Amino acid sequence: MPADVFAPENPADPLQPELIKGLARVVAVTGNLAWLEPEQTTSCGGCAASGLCGAKGIGTAASRLEFRRFPMVNEMQLVVGERIVVGVDGRALLKASGTAYAIPLVIMLGAGALAQWIAGSDGITMITMVAGLAIGLLAARWGAHRLGARGQLAPRFLRRAGFGETCPID
Amino acid sequence: MQEYILLMVGAALVNNVILARFLGLCSFMGVTTRVDTAIGMGLATTFVITVSSMANWGVEHYLLVPYGLGYLRTVTFILVIAGAVQFTEMTVRKVSPPLFQMLGIYLPLITTNCAVLGVALLLVEGKMTFIAATLFAFASSLGYSLVMVIFAGLRERLALAEVPRLFAGPPIGFIVASLLALAFLGFSGISTT
Numbered sequence: 001m002p003a004d005v006f007a008p009e010n011p012a013d014p015l016q017p018e019l020i021k022g023l024a025r026v027v028a029v030t031g032n033l034a035w036l037e038p039e040q041t042t043s044c045g046g047c048a049a050s051g052l053c054g055a056k057g058i059g060t061a062a063s064r065l066e067f068r069r070f071p072m073v074n075e076m077q078l079v080v081g082e083r084i085v086v087g088v089d090g091r092a093l094l095k096a097s098g099t100a101y102a103i104p105l106v107i108m109l110g111a112g113a114l115a116q117w118i119a120g121s122d123g124i125t126m127i128t129m130v131a132g133l134a135i136g137l138l139a140a141r142w143g144a145h146r147l148g149a150r151g152q153l154a155p156r157f158l159r160r161a162g163f164g165e166t167c168p169i170d
Numbered sequence: 171m172q173e174y175i176l177l178m179v180g181a182a183l184v185n186n187v188i189l190a191r192f193l194g195l196c197s198f199m200g201v202t203t204r205v206d207t208a209i210g211m212g213l214a215t216t217f218v219i220t221v222s223s224m225a226n227w228g229v230e231h232y233l234l235v236p237y238g239l240g241y242l243r244t245v246t247f248i249l250v251i252a253g254a255v256q257f258t259e260m261t262v263r264k265v266s267p268p269l270f271q272m273l274g275i276y277l278p279l280i281t282t283n284c285a286v287l288g289v290a291l292l293l294v295e296g297k298m299t300f301i302a303a304t305l306f307a308f309a310s311s312l313g314y315s316l317v318m319v320i321f322a323g324l325r326e327r328l329a330l331a332e333v334p335r336l337f338a339g340p341p342i343g344f345i346v347a348s349l350l351a352l353a354f355l356g357f358s359g360i361s362t363t
Contacts, residue, residue, distance in 0.1 A: 020206055038271075070271040090206035096269050097210040100262050101217040105308075109220075112304060122300035129224065129304070137265055144266030153268040 019087030023161055026082045034074040072157055083161040099143040104136030174305055181306050182313035184358055187285050189351040194285030194314055208322035212315025219286050222254035223307030226290040227300055247290045285314055
């Protein structure tokens, strides 16, 4: 069984942490695993209208969404094409966002400020910031590894999506 | 140093991207129903605005201006922003696939967020040095994130309040947003010149 296989959670559990919900579609079933592809949302949260307003735009080609596929234990007997609601822990999401975006950004800006203070040249500052970004990404990798080892990055099955249900960002 | 601090305060509070320049309103209304998602969106947007503004500064000063291609600015900036978003996505995927899967579930597209393009165009207007442009972009996006989080907190409270049916949902959201804009107007008393 792959390392990042996520068991479904009991939605009736009152102790379950506050979850941020998203829609995913079952794209394949292999053995007891269902492979899910998250549905692309838009920055305005208007998923239902995204096909009409063009907000779906760049970077949402089917091939790109393939990269986002993730496995889940298929205890609910999901079939290909079915849409489900998955959830991620709100606190874990904050940690993940901080790890992915804040760490590289802070290191990059810190390196840039230092370079500007020492050298005072735009060219040197630019090069130093790019180097800082690379170091920051390595630090983010280390942080993500720690989060992953604690199992905090696992999306959970919540329920089957209703007919016509869109964009449950709440 | 004082010049940079004033530049950042001005960009984040006095000329706030959302409440003073009215950019990024779609995500302001769409992704602020919860504080968690607002912070996540704010962090992602901060990263993208900062990185794309750095890239746009380079493109403007080493390509568009020397070759007299200023008329292609908007199209070029959109391409650079799209590239920055894809770069971010690819990098997160390479850095940590589980992290990418998790963020991929909720993270909305930022490519179409007009605040990203707006900040890049403001940098050109301001004729700034590289470090000033980067700090301006970073502070602008911090201001964007701050307002997103404040508004999300207010909406979480509103969800528990008894709002008249006619005003429930977006109408009361817009009223609160206007009050928030008035509150931010108070920062215009700070001189950043």
